[in-house]
Amino acid sequence: MGGSFRRVENFPNVPETSMHLPVTIEPLEIHKVCLPPNKTAFQAFKQSFSEIFFPDDPLHQFKDQTFLRKLVLGLQYFFPIFQWGPNYSLKLLKSDLISGITIASLAIPQGISYAKLANLPPIIGLYSSFVPPLAYAVLGSSRDLAVGPVSIASLVMGSMLREMVSPLKEPVLYLQLAFTATFFAGVFQASLGLLRLGFIIDFLSKATLIGFMAGAAVIVSLQQLKGMLGIVHFTTKMGFLPVMSSVLSHRTEWAWQTILMGFCFLVFLLVARNVSLRKPRLFWVSAAAPLASVVLSTFLVFIFKAQNHGIKTIGHLEQGLNPPSANMLYFHGPYLGLAVKTGIVTGILSLTEGIAVGRTFASLKNYQVDGNKEMMAIGLMNMAGSCTSCYVTTGSFSRSAVNYNAGSKTAVSNIILASTVLVTLLFLMPLFYYTPNVILAAIIITAVIGLIDFRAAFRLWKVDKFDFLACFSAFFGVLFISVQMGLAIAVGISMLKIVMHVTRPNTVILGNIPGTQIYRNIGHYQEATRVSYFLILAIRSPIYFANSTYLQERILRWVREEEERIQAAKENTLKCIILDMAAVTAIDTSGIGALVELKKTLEKRSLQLVLANPIGEVIEKLHRSKSTETFGLDGIYMTIGEAIASISSLLKEQP
Structure with missing residues (x-):
């Protein structure tokens, strides 16, 4: 797992912000990204089924009750008048x-x-x-x-x-x-x-x-x-x-x-x-x-x-x-x-x-x-x-x-x-x-x-x-x-909105809030500054077959635009892309394949791709698909700050 064996160091001058203001990185302990507890396929299905169809857990009131009490509660549940x-x-x-x-x-x-x-x-x-x-x-x-x-x-x-x-x-x-x-x-x-x-x-x-x-x-x-x-x-x-x-x-x-x-x-x-x-x-x-x-x-x-004078x-x-x-x-x-x-x-x-x-x-x-x-x-x-x-x-x-x-x-x-x-x-x-x-x-x-x-x-x-x-x-x-056509249009537009959100998820560039380990959208927070050598991108949706190709293309576009900006501003060369996965609540096989393919594409351009903040379900699927082996120890981190600290150490050691 990313960062399993990391030393704690202080890098006062690395990385620099895009405005050439030094960012002091406090000593960080690099934590291991753990897998969630093992579950059988039936347990996983049961939990997923329960969360989807029984979010309110309607049967909790029947626990530890006598048979007669369960019968009364059942009548009250199906016929509220008895309640x-x-x-x-x-x-x-x-x-x-x-x-x-x-x-x-x-x-x-x-x-x-x-x-x-x-x-x-x-x-x-x-x-x-x-x-x-x-x-x-x-x-x-x-x-x-x-x-x-x-x-x-x-x-x-x-x-x-x-x-x-x-x-x-x-x-x-x-x-x-x-x-x-x-x-x-x-x-x-x-x-x-x-x-x-x-x-x-x-x-x-x-x-x-x-x-x-x-x-x-x-x-x-x-x-x-x-x-x-x-x-x-x-x-x-x-x-x-x-x-x-x-x-x-x-x-x-x-x-x-x-x-x-x-x-x-x-x-x-x-x-x-x-x-x-x-x-x-x-x-x-x-x-x-x-x-x-x-x-x-x-x-x-x-x-x-x-009624005799025209009123029906x-x-x-x-x-x-x-x-x-x-x-x-x-x-x-x-x-x-x-x-x-x-x-x-x-x-x-x-x-x-x-x-x-x-x-x-x-x-x-x-x-x-x-x-x-x-x-x-x-x-x-x-x-x-x-x-x-x-x-x-x-x-x-x-x-x-x-x-x-x-x-x-x-x-x-x-x-x-x-x-x-x-x-x-x-x-x-x-x-x-x-x-x-x-x-x-x-x-x-x-x-x-x-x-x-x-x-x-x-x-x-x-x-x-x-x-x-x-x-x-x-x-x-x-x-x-017509009324029916108006209703059909209403449903169609509602569905279109859902499809748009699913197939075209939002991605933003994150920057560091000076003096903290907090990273926020640079388009939202004026004080958030880019970190030299790094492009930090946040994905704001699950990664599915419907949006995996779009995300792959959009990330490559972010990389191209960032390289053009760096070249125009004559700043430090881009070395690493960090994907913040905190908002990625789920991922399927197409999404995993897109991440692996994206990593290979970036490696051909001498760029490293790492993941940060993966939740339990995502890291579990990455592990089952053996994609964690593709990303390696230096590819998955618990936080963005730990990823920057660890990779900055490696960059500093490079000749």
């Missing part, structure tokens, strides 16, 4: 009762509105606000997540299914595909949690999601112009240009009564939303505004018989509980692929939103949300929903924010929400007969406006131009091509 349920009290019920009724006042009109956004019968939105919250209350680990339909998943499901099946011409088939897509979304979500593959959803970066959601919000808002203007014949396409073309080409269908009512209630909803944003204590204003709008508009239509209403909605829909799941035929694709896409989107919302509010209350358990809970919730006439649901940000501000303590608030929806389904459905469609359009517009985050986009521009490009591309992809 907090035994300690539930009337005081907690009071808080959850208030928050549950509050979010129900928002969830009922939103459920009807979002179902129409997905081109589904409005009653499906209410069904989807009954069974899923009950399932989540038993399985979910978040205290604040309020479950139900969400705008993005509704929009994507509606746009994807409508491309191949018309909800007007083939309503039964469309409904079958919606339930089947929900089933596959649940299967996909639960599988990610069961197999602990939640990191897959992290490929949707925050930057791309900001752009995607903003674009989707604009498209959703433009689609609501059909209801806001009273247009009967409207385009089925989702792009900006087709929607605006349809709006302008059907000006003869605009109804001033609808426009007047829609504009007035939209202003009311936006003002209520703004009041709650400015004064969070008045959260109930925006929470109650949608239901108040529904009640008031319904009353006005009923009193003035507005929801019409008849069936009373009763969710009918079973397991017999409607579509597992064969030409549209099965469409259902699977729609399920996976909407499953990813709803899962991303649900986990992000759950973690956000958990951090505010200082408790943990298990991402994999949440995936299983949301997945099983959607699987159950697909069999009870529900479509894709997840944790809604708007409803969860209202739930949090209303003082919810546990998931019982979801049970209260479901109970309120149950009462509505059983007894209040006839009241929605005169509810105007324009109110649902106004509610949707108000809800999705919050998805347009200008401040976040501006921060992206200031902090990371590539992230801003990703956001920008996703936004315009949704706006001018």
Whole structure:
């Protein structure tokens, strides 16, 4: 190993900095670079597997417990309701009762509105606000997540299914595909949690999601112009240009009564939303505004018989509980692929939103949300929903924010929400007969406006131009091509960013901070100075097959540029290149081969290549590949300072 037998010396004049200022090298003890403890192949695999899939070590709580205690802990792990349920009290019920009724006042009109956004019968939105919250209350680990339909998943499901099946011409088939897509979304979500593959959803970066959601919000808002203007014949396409073309080409269908009512209630909803944003204590204003709008508009239509004067209403909605829909799941035929694709896409989107919302509010209350358990809970919730006439649901940000501000303590608030929806389904459905469609359009517009985050986009521009490009591309992809294409662009740019970071890692020149054994980037620290005879390079990433050739070429370029600089400045000739491996967390066979080849190439030019700061896994692989023999005793060191001290000694002894 490098530096196994080194003497301790002081070299006051060697090396010199590139500015000809002497650097005094303190006496250093050259330490041996050791291999990590021997492990069997199974032990190494077990540790790697555990680190990747079980970073939180979920089984630690079962250690040294009796069988009965393990059984109880197992029930609490898979069904969190058994964890907090035994300690539930009337005081907690009071808080959850208030928050549950509050979010129900928002969830009922939103459920009807979002179902129409997905081109589904409005009653499906209410069904989807009954069974899923009950399932989540038993399985979910978040205290604040309020479950139900969400705008993005509704929009994507509606746009994807409508491309191949018309909800007007083939309503039964469309409904079958919606339930089947929900089933596959649940299967996909639960599988990610069961197999602990939640990191897959992290490929949707925050930057791309900001752009995607903003674009989707604009498209959703433009689609609501059909209801806001009273247009009967409207385009089925989702792009900006087709929607605006349809709006302008059907000006003869605009109804001033609808426009007047829609504009007035939209202003009311936006003002209520703004009041709650400015004064969070008045959260109930925006929470109650949608239901108040529904009640008031319904009353006005009923009193003035507005349905006879150009204002279209929801019409008849069936009373009763969710009918079973397991017999409607579509597992064969030409549209099965469409259902699977729609399920996976909407499953990813709803899962991303649900986990992000759950973690956000958990951090505010200082408790943990298990991402994999949440995936299983949301997945099983959607699987159950697909069999009870529900479509894709997840944790809604708007409803969860209202739930949090209303003082919810546990998931019982979801049970209260479901109970309120149950009462509505059983007894209040006839009241929605005169509810105007324009109110649902106004509610949707108000809800999705919050998805347009200008401040976040501006921060992206200031902090990371590539992230801003990703956001920008996703936004315009949704706006001018399609929702699905915008999502594909978002995922593609996220993947491209990962590929760029992996294949083009950063390398920098390090210099010595005078009077210390610290070496830092000379482009960052002005006081850091080059060390004569040496070029010290830091590699800031693992070395894989994907970047090994690039690193080899980039290092040779650094060497060439350094030699040209030395020649121009008439400084001491370059003798040695030191690679700082502290940030190289892993290396594969291609990376090892690249280092060996690089060493041979440099030796032909009378230059020495040494490695410093290799971590355990890297030095272990170098040893197993016998590459340590190639580098020799003078080729691998524990620190940069020890490498410079040792090699300077050898240079001094040379004639």
